[in-house]
Amino acid sequence: MDILTTLAAIAIDLTADMKAEDRYDRLLTALHRAIPYDAATLLQVEQDRLVPIAARGLTPDAMGRTYRRQEHPRLDVICSAEEPVLFSRDSPLPDPFDGMLADDPGGLHPIHACLGCPLYLNDRLIGILTADALDAGAFDHLPQHYLKTVSAIAAAQMHLASLLTALEEKAERQGLIVSDLMQDRSLQSGSEIIGRSEAIAHLRREIELCAKSDFTILIQGETGVGKELVARAIHLHSRRRDQAMLYLNCAALPESLAESELFGHVKGAFTGATQDRSGKFELAHEGTLFLDEIGELSLPVQAKILRTIQNGEVQRIGSAKTSRVDVRLLAATNRDLAAEVGAGRFRLDLYHRLNVYPVRVPPLRERKEDIPLLAGHFIDRARRKLGLGEVRITPEALRLLTRYSWPGNVRELENIIARAVLKASQRDARSQHLVQIAPAHLAGDIGSAMYVQPAELPSTKRSGTSQLSLREEVRLYQIKLIEDALTRHNGNWAAAARDLQMNRSNLHHLATRLGIRHKQLTGVAADTLQPES
Structure with missing residues (x-):
């Protein structure tokens, strides 16, 4: 040394x-x-x-x-x-x-x-x-x-x-001092975008770029990718970060209430309007308004949003008076708005107003290298909610997570991790050792789903080397999971089904489809591997 x-x-x-x-x-x-x-x-x-x-x-x-x-x-x-x-x-x-x-x-x-x-x-x-x-x-x-x-x-x-x-x-954010930046970081704990992939690095660069402007931003992406997190990150990097960012889920609004929620109303404007009420645009004055799932709004409401964007004015329902508002508008959708315009369900002029700077949030299948970081984050969150000690995930379980195509994206990963932590904690409730998430704790969620949603094969040029398709790799991995469970339980199918968190009859059907019925395992007699009739 x-x-x-x-x-x-x-x-x-x-x-x-x-x-x-x-x-x-x-x-x-x-x-x-x-x-x-x-x-x-x-x-x-x-x-x-x-x-x-x-x-x-x-x-x-x-x-x-x-x-x-x-x-x-x-x-x-x-x-x-x-x-x-x-x-x-x-x-x-x-x-x-x-x-x-x-x-x-x-x-x-x-x-x-x-x-x-x-x-x-x-x-x-x-x-x-x-x-x-x-x-x-x-x-x-x-x-x-x-x-x-x-x-x-x-x-x-x-x-x-x-x-x-x-x-x-x-230098990038208009001369804030270091202490302000450190304070901002603590405030951003609810808008943290986790990942180190190139796709996430590109997304962060897009956020930093568009946050500097007051442009209307259209955030596009599949369900569960984290569009709200992106909206919050844009707001917290913008010059309006000291003001409020208001959120409105347009998909959850009945059409009769959407206009009132956005623009407000005066007393007596309609049945139930017992007092004056400010809408989201007025409340977000000098701040940011995030309209999630904007593609769900009706055409008449879209027309009023367009007028507000163009003129910076809002008019409450039942009032002849207009009010000036200064609002940064962020919108998100999982729909193809260009196709919605072609189908007559979305206004072309509003689409162009919203699409000043589009930001695409990548699906999880395009950034699988981020899955270990996300898994660690969600494990930490789940074990705290359940009041557990340390929880670990095995390398085999992590590999299984990376094989799935994740149609529900990050939200689906969070839900599956939460269930896996719960299952693992029940298994190890009497143990003094660390709680470990194994492939068996994921099998009920991912094992059968991988047949329906296998990860797509990368588009690579064919070579002389023979390679297994991902579907075949998944099949072999499922065979290994079942064989290992049967070996651990000396060929007892009921015990193996419990180990894999599966219904016994479903395990029999899956084993038959995988061709395990006549497979010989080391140390286990062939007749013990036959599913019972």
């Missing part, structure tokens, strides 16, 4: 011109020369939460989670310390990264060595650095003064990266 070389490499990176994420990765890489960790994580402090901003040696879903101090006593100890902390081998405090090491994804070898360094800037805690190793004595030889020096340099790196990012955003 060359401590001076390591410190020199970190110090040199302080003066290098690079992106924040590259700076963090270089820091962890340099530290590995001197600290023999199996996994290391750099976490940023946000009030009572710790948000991972860089990691090495952890499973992909770790970066999609947040860690609350009150839920992770080891992290809380590190945050409360003034110097680096080396936990004893027999510490009773659970390690937050047990079961998440890339070299040990199943958690068969609990983490034995755990080191934590609080990162301070001017006596203010800005983050922590953690290092974990399977070797119980991996960190015993590290001098305390060296760890304190590493902590100081790491804090400087984090501070420099956050400053550079803030300065870039300051």
